[in-house]
Amino acid sequence: MFFGGVKESEARLARGLRLVAGGIAAIVALSLPSIQFAVGYRALEASLESEVGFSAQGISEIINNDPEMWQFEEHRLGAIVAHRLERREPEIRRIVNHRGHLVQQSADPLARPYMTRATDLFDSGTYIGRVEISRSLVPLLKDTFLFALLGLLLGVAVYSALMLLPMRALQRVMASLFQEKERAHVTLHAIGDAVISTDPDGKVLMMNAIAERLTGWPTDEAAGRNLREIMHAVDAHTGDPLPDPLGMFRERRDMDPVFRNALLTSRDGRILRIADSSAPIRGEEGTLQGMVVVFRDITAQQRMEEELLKTQKLESVGTLAGGIAHDFNNILTAILGNISLAEAQVDPATQAHARLDEAAKACQRARDLTNQLLTFSRGGAPVRKTGSLGALVRDTVGFAMAGAKARCEVDVTADLWPADIDEGQISQVIHNLVINALQAMPDGGTIDIQAENILVTSSDALPLLPGRYVKVSVRDEGEGILPEHLPNLFDPYFTTKREGSGLGLSVCFNVVKNHGGFITASSPPGEGATFVFYLPASAHAGAGEPARAAESPAGAGRVLAMDDDAVILEVVGEMLRHLRYEPAFAGDGAEAISMYREAQAAGKPFSAVIMDLTIPGGMGGREAVARLLEIDPGARVIVSSGYSNDPVMADFRAHGFCGVVAKPYLIATLAAALSGAIGDATGGNAWGT
DSSP: OOSSOHHHHHHHHHHHHHHHHHHHHHHHHHHHHHHHHHHHHHHHHHHHHHHHHHHHHHHHHHHHHOTTTGGGOHHHHHHHHHOOSSSOOOEEEEEEETTSOEEEEEEOOOOSSEEEEEEEEEETTEEEEEEEEEEESHHHHHHHHHHHHHHHHHHHHHHHHHHTSOHHHHHHHHHHHHHHHHHHHHHHHHSSSEEEEEOTTSBEEEEOHHHHHHHOOOHHHHTTSBHHHHOEEEETTTOOBOOOHHHHHHHOTTOOOEEEEEEEEOTTSOEEEEEEEEEEEEOTTSOEEEEEEEEEEOHHHHHHHHHHHHHHHHHHHHHHHHHHHHHHHHHHHHHHHHHHHHHHTSOTTSHHHHHHHHHHHHHHHHHHHHHHHHHHHHOOOOOOEEEOHHHHHHHHHHHHTTTOSSEEEEEEOTTOOOEEEOHHHHHHHHHHHHHHHHHHOTTOOEEEEEEEEEEEOTTSSSSSOSEEEEEEEEEOOSSOOOTTTGGGTTSTTOOSSTTOOSOHHHHHHHHHHHTTOEEEEEOOTTSOOEEEEEEEBOSSTTOOSOOOGGGOOOOOSEEEEEOSOHHHHHHHHHHHHHTTOEEEEESSHHHHHHHHHHHHHTTOOOSEEEEESOOTTSOOHHHHHHHHHHHOTTOOEEEEESOTTOHHHHTGGGGTOSEEEESSOOHHHHHHHHHHHHHHHHTSOTTOO
């Protein structure tokens, strides 16, 4: 309700009507004489200025002809003061010299008050006199008086007309307007966007509850204040203050609503990302009556869009990283294969063999780096093998600490249980945690790393199944982690570092989780930060380092190698010959299938086939193995790929393969894979005993 009752409403309406009618009548009564006087006064002034300018021009010609005697040119000066440009009206025209003495005049009787206009006369920049023209204002005042009478009559007529309007009809109209206003009020507070309306000067008239919540200003405090005081908004991209839409609406009547993205600082200091639009409120003739600003909080939406954009960028970078890693793994296959062959031909006791062994280890570290690229680019299930975490921790730490100010102490339990792990992915976890610790200690310090056995029971407060686990902890001496940041440490893109991507710890979390483990962090005040991850211990006891090339077992039979890289085929061929296999080569899956069928028909079947998983522009191993098994269900096919974390590599048996070798690989790795594949087929051991 906008009024207390019907009678009060009627009284207010009547008072308001009388005030409005009286005001309009007064405006009408005063407007006519005011306008007439202003127009007449300006016309008289313009006429005098024109006349005096014309006269001054004529006198200047006389002065130029005779500067010394111009005052005595009575005939010519008299003609000038007597000349009229317009119809004859009573006036006084005077020419005076620089001393103020009258030189010439033409004077008609004039009633006061009158208007005078003058122009100075100069000779070569020296003041020598002036010309004056005066006319009476009495005719103008008489006309103004007549217009005042007319305005008074018109004002009385307007007042009477307005007061004679049916009051009941006016009341109905006003009641209808109030109802519309109340409906608008309810609608305004029911919509989900913030709405603020202003007058033409930008002062707030009303705002809804959403606007109150986002700006922090109640309506009763905001009313009458300038919108800029209520909405502290800057451009979301540049940080510059936003231009005033009212100014733009005043300049252009046909201007459409203005849409913007901005950062809004609320009264309580919150910074919100908003999308706002401003639209003008115009009268029937297009005059600006104010504007309406509608805005909404898009902070969460913008964050989601930014995360999506980050994801899309990461996917693009990941695709590039995966391609580079694949190609680099192919190169490493040739390098590591040749090193492995050279090791097999050199006496293990020589210095050359030691150097080759170090080169092989360097290649394996490079392989781990490419595997990190692949994990970044694709993720996917780990390609596991049973191995010792102790050796992996030492190798990874040594690589990550190169050139660091800090020092690292590694403590590995002597009887540390082996674990089924993807060495490349777990190496990346250790590497990321060490780098994180180094960044927490820019001035140096000590990193403590421990690897130990732990038996998890149902009573332990860990989200793990009961069983045997290997526990690895990494502790630094940095400033620690704020308690409010701990719950978000492993969220994608969360980082407290200015240059951080927020991906390192997220990758650690996903890798450990995919291994069936768990990772956590703690940071007691003043004691740095400690990261701990748990990995299930392997059910296979006694797994150690891979056999070296000199221990590689000899084999027998024909082996078909399929790869699109001729250098890899050459190295693989030398490895196979060294292992006493008879190699054959195919460039893609179609050629391999054809050669396999021909070998069967000739009675010289292949004991095993090594297939590259990806062949650009040709049939890869995934399709080829299915076709090959249709020809020979007993075919022994080993998958090989530079994409070491491809899902096919992690679950090769489900795709029809009986073995896997991830590029790059040692000759011992290839020998073990062939031995396992051919041994499974014969029910014996291809290593021979």
